[in-house]
Amino acid sequence: MPTLEAVGLSRRYGPRSAVEGLSFVAEQGDIVGLLGPNGAGKTTTIRLLTTILRPTAGSFTVAGIPDREPARIRARIGVLPESAGYPGRQSGAAYLRYAARLFGRSRSESAMAARRLLDEVGLGDRAGALISTYSRGMKQRLGIARALINDPAVVFLDEPTLGLDPAGQREVLSTVALIAGERGATVVLSTHTLAEVEQVCSSLLILDRGRLRAAGTVAEVKAAVGAASLNDAFLSLTERSDR
Numbered sequence: 063m064p065t066l067e068a069v070g071l072s073r074r075y076g077p078r079s080a081v082e083g084l085s086f087v088a089e090q091g092d093i094v095g096l097l098g099p100n101g102a103g104k105t106t107t108i109r110l111l112t113t114i115l116r117p118t119a120g121s122f123t124v125a126g127i128p129d130r131e132p133a134r135i136r137a138r139i140g141v142l143p144e145s146a147g148y149p150g151r152q153s154g155a156a157y158l159r160y161a162a163r164l165f166g167r168s169r170s171e172s173a174m175a176a177r178r179l180l181d182e183v184g185l186g187d188r189a190g191a192l193i194s195t196y197s198r199g200m201k202q203r204l205g206i207a208r209a210l211i212n213d214p215a216v217v218f219l220d221e222p223t224l225g226l227d228p229a230g231q232r233e234v235l236s237t238v239a240l241i242a243g244e245r246g247a248t249v250v251l252s253t254h255t256l257a258e259v260e261q262v263c264s265s266l267l268i269l270d271r272g273r274l275r276a277a278g279t280v281a282e283v284k285a286a287v288g289a290a291s292l293n294d295a296f297l298s299l300t301e302r303s304d305r
């Protein structure tokens with residue numbers, strides 16, 4: 063059974079179609095890159111799949127749970143939103159303990175979960191430091207740890223490397239690879255950085271103006287349009303004269 067399956071998923075805003083007829087499947091351990099120019103529908107797709115927005119047509123399942131049961135889906139997913147904010151005056155450990163308590167864990171379970179997750183994202187040695195002293199990359203990894211607090215089947219990361227320096231990008235991407243490889247979660251990663259897609263994604267979805275233009279592995283997408291690089295493939299699939 064796929065962990066994530068969308069069939070004809072669509073969302074309109076009045077007359078404007080933000081996502082139109084999106085269909086795809088993803089399996090356990092897949093890292094799916096969600097690509098597309100500005101306004102292509104990436105954030106709308108993530109909002110639909112995380113049950114923040116209702117589809118105007120089509121359907122999807124997460125870990126076999128249909129989209130008409132959003133509360134059950136929310137219990138099985140983790141999300142790092144595009145511009146997550148953090149309480150600067152809390153430590154990373156306190157922030158995660160609080161998040162675990164919100165999921166109904168006991169005080170001692172929450173403390174253990176916070177410690178384990180901080181180690182997992184490479185923040186174990188900064189657990190007690192205030193979040194205001196974390197670098198941007200460290201905050202992103204804390205946000206990823208927060209998204210893992212309920213052991214999700216699917217993790218959605220909206221532009222997790224935006225604004226990070228190369229070392230910060232590398233740390234976030236190796237964390238993403240661990241989530242998929244060791245936890246076996248499915249990761250959906252939206253990004254504008256094609257190099258990182260080539261590095262970590264097992265498959266990709268290229269959207270443009272709400273429609274799926276290509277899907278498959280990097281090699282399959284390049285072959286489909288006869289492009290030498292992912293960059294060339296992306297441009298030929300999304301190029302238009304009105305820019």
Ligand SMILES: Nc1ncnc2c1ncn2[C@@H]1O[C@H](COP(=O)(O)OP(=O)(O)OP(=O)(O)O)[C@@H](O)[C@H]1O
Binds near residue numbers: 080098101105106
């Ligand atoms: N609340 C809204 N009301 C009306 N139109 C919207 C709304 N949210 C998004 N749209 C429109 O839907 C389309 C898709 O937007 P979306 O934010 O999903 O794209 P995106 O691929 O995430 O873009 P970016 O790369 O710039 O973040 C755009 O044309 C956008 O203007």
